[in-house]
Amino acid sequence: MATDPTLDPHALDAIDPLGWARAEFVGAASPLVYFDGNSLGRPLAVSAQKAARFITDGWGGRLIRGWDEEWFEQPLVLGDRLGSLTLGAAAGQTAIGDSTTVWLYKLLRAAADHQQRVDPTRTEIVLDTDNFPTDRYVAEGIAAERGLTLRWITADPATGVTLDQVAEALSDRTAVVLLSHVAYRSAWLLDAPAITDLVHRAGALMLLDLCHSVGAVDVQLDAWGVDLAVGCSYKYLNGGPGSPAFGYVAARHHAELLQPIHGWMGHAEPFTMGAGYRPADGMRRFLSGTPPITAMIPLADTLDLIEKVGIGAIRAKSVALTEYAVQLADTTLADLGVRLASPRVAGERGGHVTLTHPRMRQVVADLWTADVIPDFRHPDGLRVGLSPLSTSFVEVATGMQAIAARLR
Ligand SMILES: *Cc1c(COP(=O)(O)O)cnc(C)c1O
Numbered sequence: 001m002a003t004d005p006t007l008d009p010h011a012l013d014a015i016d017p018l019g020w021a022r023a024e025f026v027g028a029a030s031p032l033v034y035f036d037g038n039s040l041g042r043p044l045a046v047s048a049q050k051a052a053r054f055i056t057d058g059w060g061g062r063l064i065r066g067w068d069e070e071w072f073e074q075p076l077v078l079g080d081r082l083g084s085l086t087l088g089a090a091a092g093q094t095a096i097g098d099s100t101t102v103w104l105y106k107l108l109r110a111a112a113d114h115q116q117r118v119d120p121t122r123t124e125i126v127l128d129t130d131n132f133p134t135d136r137y138v139a140e141g142i143a144a145e146r147g148l149t150l151r152w153i154t155a156d157p158a159t160g161v162t163l164d165q166v167a168e169a170l171s172d173r174t175a176v177v178l179l180s181h182v183a184y185r186s187a188w189l190l191d192a193p194a195i196t197d198l199v200h201r202a203g204a205l206m207l208l209d210l211c212h213s214v215g216a217v218d219v220q221l222d223a224w225g226v227d228l229a230v231g232c233s234y235k236y237l238n239g240g241p242g243s244p245a246f247g248y249v250a251a252r253h254h255a256e257l258l259q260p261i262h263g264w265m266g267h268a269e270p271f272t273m274g275a276g277y278r279p280a281d282g283m284r285r286f287l288s289g290t291p292p293i294t295a296m297i298p299l300a301d302t303l304d305l306i307e308k309v310g311i312g313a314i315r316a317k318s319v320a321l322t323e324y325a326v327q328l329a330d331t332t333l334a335d336l337g338v339r340l341a342s343p344r345v346a347g348e349r350g351g352h353v354t355l356t357h358p359r360m361r362q363v364v365a366d367l368w369t370a371d372v373i374p375d376f377r378h379p380d381g382l383r384v385g386l387s388p389l390s391t392s393f394v395e396v397a398t399g400m401q402a403i404a405a406r407l408r
Contacts, residue, residue, distance in 0.1 A: 006303045007327060012393035018309060018317045025238075033399035038212060038352045041238030047298040054297055066293075075244075075291040076283055078300060082246055085306050086237075087210070087229070088220030092165035093251055095283050096233070096299070097291045100211055100245040101231040104138045106259035107378065108178060108248055108287060111205045111228055114257050115175035122175040122204070123148050126166070126311035130155035132184045135209055139178055140247045148175070158341040159348075162189025166195050170202040179202055181219065181231025181321060182212035182350030185377055187322075187342045189217060189350050193224040200225065205253075211235060214246075214386060216303070216318050216351035218311055221248055228253070236351065236387055244292050254282055263288030305389060314388045321386040324393055325353045328400040336407040341381055352385040355403070363406045372402040 013019050022028045025042045034042060058066060075096045082096065083089030098106070108125070115122045125137050129152050143150050151174070153165045160183040167341045170177070177199045179274065181190050192208060199206045205227040213219055215236030221229055229248040233239030249257060262277040266287040269278070279285035306314065322342075329340055341354040357363065357380060364376040375383045382403065386396065 007324075007397075009324075009393035009397035012320070012324065016317065016320070016393065018389065019283055019392065021305065021309065021389045024305065026384070028390070031371070031398075032350065033372040033395050033402065034391070035372070035384045035386070035399055037238075038216070038383070038385030039375055040233050040234055040241060041236060041302075041387055042390045043240060043298060044238060044301045047238075047240075047301045050301055051294075051297050054294065059294070069337070071291070071293045073325070074293055075287055078296055079246060079283065081303050082214075082233075082237075082299075083221075083248065085303055086214050086250060086311055088112075088218075088222055088224075089248055090222055090251070092283055093222075094246055094248045095286055096246050096296060097219075097244050097287055098247075099242075100209070100230050100232045101134045101138060102261070102288075103245050103247040104135060104207075105142065106180075106261055106288070107228045107230060107249065107257075108139060108176060108207055109142050109146070110257040110259040110286075111207060112142060112146060112175045113260075114253075115205065116146070119203075120352055121208060122173055124151045124171070124173045124175060125149070126151045126153065126169045126174055126177040126204070128153040128155040128161045128165075128179060130157050130160065130182050130183060130185060131178070132209065132211065133377050135178060149173075155183070155188075156186075158186050158354075159343055160186055161190060161195075163191055163194055163198065166198055170204065171196065173201065174199075174202050174204040176207055178207045180209040180212065182217060184212050185341075185381065185383075186354055187212070187309060187350040187352045189213075189343070192226065193220075196224050196226050212350055212352075213299055215306065215311075216314065218315050222250070226250065233299045237299055238302045238387075238390075240295065242298055243295050249283065249286055249288055251282075254285065259286050259288075261288040265291065274316050302389075309389075317388040318386065319346045320390055321388060321393070321396060322346065322349055322351065322353050324396055325384050325386060325400065328397065329353070329355055331406045332400060333407070336404060338403075338407065350387065352383055354381045354383050356380045357382070357407060359407065363403060366406050367402055372403065373400050374399070
């Protein structure tokens with residue numbers, strides 16, 4: 001391998017314009033191979049100091065005054081930063097808080113209810129069989145609760161939902177379409193602008209799940225005309241286990257959409273504490289309860305880093321990493337019976353690569369004991385998650401060699 005200069009990981013690291021960023025993360029000096037930054041990103045070293053300082057100075061020093069001074073607006077202030085740095089979203093349309101699951105429930109129900117009010121014959125939610133379980137379960141729950149029908153697209157698990165499949169599923173009964181921008185299993189990158197256009201021409205609303213794309217691929221929600229979006233912050237945004245998710249609602253929909261969890265933090269006058277719920281104007285109406293301020297600290301640190309390097313450079317690094325992993329899979333794993341279960345064309349692929357082999361369950365278990373950490377996806381998939389800011393080419397080469405060694 002070292003004789004082929006295009007596959008020499010040291011050479012690739014040496015010319016990587018983002019190579020320096022890896023050292024910003026906890027564990028960068030360790031030989032551990034981390035292929036799961038798309039499930040739980042590594043922490044930034046600076047987050048340890050920021051969190052400690054928040055506890056002593058922010059929380060410990062400002063005490064309850066912190067709510068007036070900063071924290072009450074923090075879900076919207078940090079949301080705007082996340083929106084402008086990673087989502088192509090103008091200010092006032094993104095908020096942080098809750099989990100992705102709760103955001104899905106709030107936004108999908110708000111959208112479906114609105115569509116039903118305007119036209120009671122719009123009774124269908126379009127979604128696909130290969131979406132992440134929580135997305136499917138939430139949609140099933142809302143359908144049962146509101147008497148709606150789910151129209152399922154059967155997605156190819158090695159690629160994903162196509163424009164033709166969406167066209168076929170749409171009708172004048174469609175209320176909302178819920179799809180993941182990057183498929184969690186195959187990394188298939190949806191043609192989001194074209195699909196959104198199609199959805200709008202059918203009179204439906206587009207809700208995009210960005211969990212596997214935010215922080216790894218370029219997202220342009222405003223330019224694409226997407227109506228609603230959700231995503232988590234603990235994957236490529238390194239927010240930490242259970243860090244709060246975000247919701248995006250295009251400004252044109254704020255006045256007409258009402259989400260179902262009527263909490264005081266989404267009230268027009270939360271501190272009047274009066275009778276009856278009256279939703280705030282703008283993005284605040286999509287908040288419900290007290291926001292998780294402490295849990296937003298690491299996310300803010302990742303946004304600082306993204307601001308420094310730009311999402312364009314991050315996507316370029318992500319493509320280089322997945323191209324490299326695919327090359328190594330072709331040259332070192334294909335002969336061992338490993339198949340690529342992700343798109344071959346970089347433009348159709350997000351930030352990870354899935355490899356299948358009948359023995360992958362045992363391979364992943366063995367690798368974990370040797371400090372090589374990919375994840376396993378039932379029934380035979382090994383996911384190589386390549387977080388662009390924290391992963392080196394040497395790490396990719398080491399991990400791929402370790403996989404090959406267990407299949408020989
Ligand atoms: C990771 C992920 C989720 C996670 O939802 P939580 O509420 O944070 O557990 C949801 N949807 C997709 C597509 C994901 O990849």
